[in-house]
Every structure is written in C-alpha cells, then in structure tokens.
Ligand code: SF4
C-alpha cells in the first residue's frame with residue numbers, strides 16, 4: 001500500500017456528509033476520516049488487527065463517495081479495499097474462495113451452468129411455492145436473502161445467444177468491442193441486448209468476443225489480486241486481437257475495473273485497452289444531436305440513480321442525464337442524494353444486511369419523493385437491489401437500465 005496516500009488526509013472532515021455509513025451512525029470509526037486513521041495506525045504498527053477493528057473497516061461499502069468529496073484526493077474506500085486485499089492475500093485463499101474465485105468466476109461456461117438450477121427453480125413454479133410456504137426461513141439468513149434478491153432470469157444468458165459480430169445499420173461509422181459483464185449477461189441480458197442494438201442503430205459494428213472472461217472485480221473484492229491480473233491478461237489479449245475504436249460496457253462495475261487494467265498490469269497493451277474503455281452513456285452522448293432526431297415521445301416520470309462505480313469511480317454524471325433529457329415528453333426529476341450508494345455494493349447487501357437496509361431505505365425514500373414512475377440506473381448490483389425494493393409497495397416503480405429506456409423511445413411507432 002502506498003503510505004503517501006494515507007498521510008495525505010488532513011482530517012478536515014469534508015468527506016463525512018458524503019459517507020453513507022457515517023450518515024447512519026455518526027460514528028468516527030464508520031467515517032472515511034476514521035477509516036483512513038485506522039488503516040494508517042495499522043500500517044504503522046500502532047494498532048493490532050483485532051476482530052473489532054476489522055469489523056469497523058468491513059462496514060465500508062467501498063462506494064468511494066468520500067473520494068469525490070475529498071479536496072486532498074484521499075480515497076478512503078480504495079484504501080480500505082487495498083488493505084483488505086493485502087491482508088487476505090497474505091492469509092491466502094480459503095477453500096470456498098478458491099472454488100468461487102478461481103474455479104467458477106473466471107469460467108463463463110461454469111458460471112452459466114451454475115445458474116441453470118435457479119432457472120429451473122424459477123420456471124417450474126417451485127420458487128412461488130417455496131415463498132408461499134415460507135420454507136426459506138429454515139435456511140441460513142444469507143441464503144434466504146440471496147433468494148429474495150434474485151430477479152427473474154432470462155431463458156438463456158446473452159453470451160450464448162448474441163452473435164459475435166453485430167453489423168452496423170446504415171453507414172458504418174466505426175467498430176466497437178462489447179464487454180459482456182457476467183451479471184449483465186446472466187441476469188440483465190435484455191438490457192445488454194438493447195445496448196448492442198443502440199450501438200448498431202447508431203452505425204457501429206459491434207464485436208462481442210465469446211471467450212471474454214469476468215472483469216476480475218469479484219477477485220479484487222475477495223482479496224485475490226493474482227486472480228484479477230489473470231482475468232485482465234486474458235481480456236487484454238483477447239480484445240487486442242480485434243481492431244476496435246472503443247471497448248464499450250453497460251456495467252458500471254466492469255467499466256471501473258476495466259479502466260484500471262493499465263494500473264494493474266505492466267506493458268502498453270493493458271494501458272491501451274484501458275484507454276479504449278467507455279461506459280455506454282459516454283458513447284451515446286457523442287451522438288446526442290442525432291439521437292434527438294431519432295428518439296420518440298415517452299410519457300414517463302423518470303429519475304436517475306448514479307451507480308457509485310459510474311459517478312465516483314469513473315466521474316460520469318452528466319451523460320446519463322443528458323441522454324434521458326433527449327427523450328421527448330419525458331418528465332425528468334432529479335433525485336436528492338442521487339450519487340449516494342443504494343447499499344448493494346457487491347455482496348455487501350448479503351454480508352452486512354442491517355447497514356445495507358438502512359442505506360437502501362434512505363435511497364428508496366428519496367426516490368419515492370420524486371414521484372417518478374420509473375427509476376433509471378446502469379449497474380447490475382443497483383438494478384437487483386432497487387428492483388426488489390421498489391416493487392414491494394402499493395405503488396411499484398419500474399426500474400430500468402438506461403439503454404432499455406432509450407431503445408424503447410427509439411422503437412415507439
Ligand atoms: S479523507 Fe479527505 S475529506 Fe476526509 S478528512 Fe481526510 S482530507 Fe478531509
């Protein structure tokens with residue numbers, strides 16, 4: 001860990017109002033400033049790694065809202081994540097971690113096969129029966145929670161159905177590579193199909209290499225830096241074999257990780273790869289003038305939730321709003337604390353349900369206050385978390401990926 005990053009904190013406290021866990025607890029130990037101080041003392045050997053201390057650190061969502069607020073460029077979330085990664089790296093991967101991070105996640109075929117029983121469970125009607133009978137209450141809490149969060153799965157993952165080359169409609173203006181995020185392909189395949197369709201409609205030839213692997217974010221989360229580098233090497237080499245102008249993703253988490261490959265790996269190829277990565281909203285915003293002519297009216301009240309990985313990690317805030325405001329007839333309503341975390345944060349909502357629920361409730365209250373009938377966002381974790389939360393009410397709010405809504409407007413007769 002870079003010690004200089006730790007000593008840059010001047011303890012001003014400007015990050016405190018931005019931190020979701022501080023806003024819920026008002027505890028210094030649950031604030032970015034407190035976390036930087038704890039990691040620093042641990043690095044300096046003035047504190048021992050007690051369970052209680054690690055517990056404080058594990059409450060961090062790694063949402064990086066603190067980094068956006070800090071005038072000194074300190075990123076408490078990243079520092080905590082790096083510290084955790086180093087600590088786990090020293091301890092080595094446990095049996096289950098090794099199984100998930102090395103034997104499952106980097107192999108799309110295995111990952112897809114592992115979801116097949118869930119598809120049968122949902123489609124056979126067993127899920128409805130299990131829920132009605134309350135059987136899940138007999139299972140461990142994390143399992144019950146995971147089951148409750150899982151949205152309806154598509155009949156097949158997008159990776160298995162999308163052609164490797166989608167031609168441009170009309171005059172070709174360029175070629176892009178499309179990065180299929182694991183969760184987007186497995187769960188939100190229709191949103192990614194819409195992304196590819198929009199790119200094609202705007203004149204891009206879209207190459208979706210079938211052999212691409214997970215971006216490596218779960219490895220980073222699990223402290224498996226070597227696993228992350230392995231994933232990065234595979235993707236850099238694979239996409240390097242295609243002559244593309246950009247590498248586009250519609251998954252905020254993947255985009256943030258792909259843009260860091262150049263930092264994780266030595267050599268020009270990784271830096272070149274990262275330099276080409278764009279969130280879909282960045283590409284679409286380049287064609288705002290054209291889209292303005294093509295989009296047709298949608299009479300909806302819409303608000304936008306900034307995924308942490310898009311707003312704080314990639315600094316993208318204007319483009320999604322600009323795109324939504326291009327849709328004629330759309331009543332756009334700005335969301336209070338729009339870039340505050342929704343509590344999903346990887347597997348945080350499973351591992352830290354109490355804090356995740358508090359953070360989520362604040363988000364849901366803010367969304368409901370807008371009066372919107374549709375919430376737009378652009379990250380699978382947020383989609384899962386908010387779909388569940390906003391459906392469970394007398395007045396359900398639709399939750400959509402930004403490309404789904406844009407394509408809908410494109411297709412209106
Ligand atoms: S992390 Fe940044 S904003 Fe927070 S107390 Fe330190 S210097 Fe101030």
Ligand code: SF4
Nearest residue numbers: 019061063064066077
């Ligand atoms: S990453 Fe998020 S939860 Fe963690 S310290 Fe920063 S603002 Fe707080």
